[in-house]
Amino acid sequence: MDDSPLQVLTRPTAPYPDQRPGTSGLRKKVSVFQSKKDYLQNFVQSIYSSIDLLDRQGSTMVVGGDGRYFNQTAIEVIVQMAAANGVGRLVIGHHGIMSTPAVSCVIRKYKAIGGIVLTASHNPGGREGDFGIKFNTANGGAVTREEGTGGKGPAQDAVTNRIFQISRTIEEYAICPELRVDLATLSKQTFDLENKFKPFTVEIVDSVESYANMLRNIFDFAALKELLSGENHIKIQLDAMHGVMGPYVKRILCEELGSPANSAINCVPLQDFGGQHPDPNLTYAADLVETMRGGQYDFGAAFDGDGDRNMILGKHGFFVNPSDSVAVIAANVFSIPYFQHTGVRGYARSMPTSAALDNVARATKIELYETPTGWKFFGNLMDAGKLSLCGEESFGTGADHIREKDGLWAVLAWLSILATREQSVEDIIKDHWQTFGRNFFTKYDYEEVDLDAAIQMMEDLELMILEKAFMGQRFAVGEKLYQVEKADNFEYTDPVDGRICRNQGLRIIFTDGSRIIYRLSGTGSVGATVRVYIDSYEKDPDKIFRDPQVMLAPLVTIALKVSQLHERTGRSGPSVIT
């Protein structure tokens, strides 16, 4: 074997104009990464260059992905470029695979300066599917502010902007093309590089173990073991949807907590997720819903491709709306030892998420923050010690143990509540509505619609809002009458650093507190995805058990009429209803 130091090369490249990261990093079709010369290299160099040289040199970074097609190829490039860019040590998941929550956990554990996550989350994978790459900072997530910079200034995601600016003018990238890393062996590998005093190290780690360790310190594993394998154990069904969660579910739920092997399904990670959308909702996890309807399982859950999202189901497929899920966890925080130790500092939800959590916050006198869509806003609050538990309507739930939403954490939180309350999922939810009232919630997603039509529709709606066309307007649908109290484009002032974030969704708010919200997705990769969210509070005990689609039908009618959504997009209905 040749022991001479590895060459460090600088290669010329030309910038691409379209590498602006969206809600969760840069997401494109796999074919874009494969066919456009140095497309990945440009973005990776932009990430490394965005980190101050002093911070980068000799630093530790974490790399992991959800195992989708192109994951491995991308990691090889990221490693070769890390070495050439002065990073001292990379901590990488076994086979290059790590769930998004595990990356967050490992960044914090190793005190890394950040990490690179390879995922397009719940978007389909495979050759024809999507690929994505995002950068997490030292806190284990994305942040919206730059360390050390103070209050004023326009709303911006400083790190993301820096990466984007560099990508627009990039002229060269650095790489060690001969460096070969073995991702298949748990090991520590060192490489000597020319012009470098210290060797570059790569550690291939068992991220499942690090992540399991963290959970052991959050939950009462003995109580969970009793629930899942004790004398009166319940039966569960967990669907990893062929994403990254398979190994985590198997190791933690089956091997450690004693749930039988057949309670975990689709646990082999596949590069194309078996050709499905790895998105845990009623549409894409329909098989699980069907199985649960059969009535032989008490609890069901599904995860998305990278393991940060979750869907919770009760016996007979009883659906737990994610907006309710976080509220129920909040109302039962005493079931989770972690919160007993840390106390609860605050709650938060994204603006489109129903206000169910607000009712718990009010009753327990705990601060509630309403943030724009996307987990990074929670990260700022958590870093400032203002937030303990949060959630989004888009099947994201989590806490301040890491800086990403955490699918398996949510499942263990729910199982902890079942263990403490000794009730079914359905009874827990129904009790909750009886105590706090119910926020009926629905979301209509229109995927892959014409981009121009979607933008035009949003602009016209915003114009009507600016002209106050809606103010005081009454809408009568059947016997229901709704009067507009306020309409705006949501803006958020970060309570930590004072930054203002504008254009976060159009809202029409009615005098009874009901809300209609319109947003364009920031994570899609084709055309536009229009999201319409509806939230309406009801405390009348005779009405709280009704079907949300029936209860919300008048507001849906108003939402479609006001926006002319169907006429504008040529659609006759949404692609997904939650």
Ligand code: G1P
């Ligand atoms: C979507 C969800 C949002 C979530 C994000 C990442 O973003 O709506 O709540 O944080 O995915 O999982 P969107 O496509 O709406 O921008």
Ligand code: ZN
């Ligand atoms: Zn995800």
